[in-house]
Amino acid sequence: MAQETWERIRSNPKFQAFVNKRNNYSIVMSILMIITYYGYILLIAFDKPFLATKLGEGMVTSIGIPMGVGVILITIVLTWIYVRRANTEFDTEAEAIIKEATK
């Protein structure tokens, strides 16, 4: 039974478009994450003094600390942005495609 449904889903041009859209979005988000993380790591590997620069005149906090906490926050925020879109927009589209195939 699932077999026939799969074939009908695949023959729907909306399905290919949907899969491409969601996959592109996943890849863009993954690349953003990888750039953020490896950017930070490479900065540590190649430019330690920059990360140790003080935030302001007479301050102790270095620029690397808010940046590090920033990477953690970006990680959380990117995840929620993706999940929010996937669980609303993408799931609605997927449901519509499945409905067309099963009616």
Add this chain to the structure above:
Amino acid sequence: MNPALKFLYVAAAILLTGAAGMAVAAGADLGQTAKQVTNWTAIGMFAIFVGATLWITKWAAAKTKTAADFYTAGGGITGFQNGLAIAGDYMSAASFLGISGLVFASGFDGLIFSIGWLVGWPVITFLMAERLRNLGKFTFADVASYRFAQTPLRSFAATGTLVVVAFYLIAQMVGAGQLIKVLFGLEYIYAVMLVGVIMMMYVLFGGMTATTWVQIIKAVMLLTGATFMAIMVLYQFNFSPEALFTKAVEVHSKHDAIMGPGALINDPISAISVGMALMFGTAGLPHILMRFFTVPNAKEARKSVAWATTWIGYFYILTFIIGFGAVVNLIPNPTDYFVGGDIAKGLKGGGNMAAVHLANAVGGNMFLGFISAVAFATILAVVAGLTLSGASAVSHDLYASVWRHGNVDSATELRVSKITTVILGIVAVLLGIIFEKQNVAFMVMLAFTVACSANFPVLFMSVLWKNCTTRGAVAGGTVGLILSVALTIVSPAVWEAALGNPKGSALFPYASAAIFSMTAAFFVIWLVSILDNSKQAQKERALFDDQLTRSETGVGAATASTH
């Protein structure tokens, strides 16, 4: 089942009180950590935790009737609950005590480590979570072997699972033994036995339901305790991080150096390699992957990772504050917290005790007991999750699929999982005893390296690349597995630090093998797959479209419960 459960309850009670009693009489036996005075508050708190979780296990036992219940809690866990449980699996004692200890010792470097542990999660969310849920049933081998020859692929996946579980287990069991000496003031051997027995009761009777709830309770306790500590620390400085850092730089022996990157990352190859192991290893840890099958659908699977990422990220920010809190609270009081009152001799109980001593400094003896109990409970819960995933690999992949070719009823499969649980429990205790005097600091890193070099490439390519075949997956995965273990053995962490060979003699100079072993695995999967033109390979490629449709839509996915 009930009389047996009662019996084990009594056995546990005897073991707990007996172990505690004997420890008072036992003399000092110093290992890598120095045994401290018996801490009855901590032992009492831990006993309450064990009592509560065993009560939950009894409730879970009534719900654990089929193999599906045992492996996946019948698929009835919500995304939020599962997120907490995943966070619980991930926030091990090593990350709580280890990272706060690292921050205490070198400040900024601790932050680098915690970021590394976190960044694998979004990648799992974006690329893996819903596909895992839509294709899998009980184990990650279900996903990887979806369109492949069952016997070779599942044998490989079960091997990958058991190797990762074994390395992880050794780290946890030895950690438990070392910790109990410092936290409770009990002997090493009691910790290993205690963890073995209690963990077996969780898994044996309560399966995934109990393991999940133990993890959730522990995660909530750990997050609550860590939040309280961080708030108390910030409160001392009117919630100004700048004031906290100023004081830390003033009292720390490294002074301003703790504000910038230190010696943790020196060569870029090691930096990238460690980063890869952490980022992609997370997506290959069997006890984490298994959790994606406990939720009813892909929507909840995505929510679980989003919550897990949130809690883990929050927790790492807390450990950073806790590490600095330890600097400003412990260093000015050397007599209370340092060996012989001398800062140069290090913290009482070892460098990982920063968070534990801070608990005493900001919350007194009761809170110290609480944090000690939580730290030990953490190990217990992680060990339970590992054992469950190892047992699933043996009973579901090796026994039911490879040995019996799927012709096995749920009751028999469940019985095999339970027998395996007992065997794994005994093996875990034995490993804990064998490795007592060894330096096992590299074990968790090794588990991540194997996970990212063997399990992850196979999973990733089988799900996303049409031309991947059984031969390619098994060949590439095996190369990744062997290479990651072999290179780790000849790396400085094992060759020099653990095996005691002279400095500079390690053949492989980098901190992690991942950059080579993971790349090699992907390359071999690609090469062998494109060269594979067998009938089987063509059949497997033809099945890809169906697999893709199911993984993208969830049509035909294993249902939440077995009705």
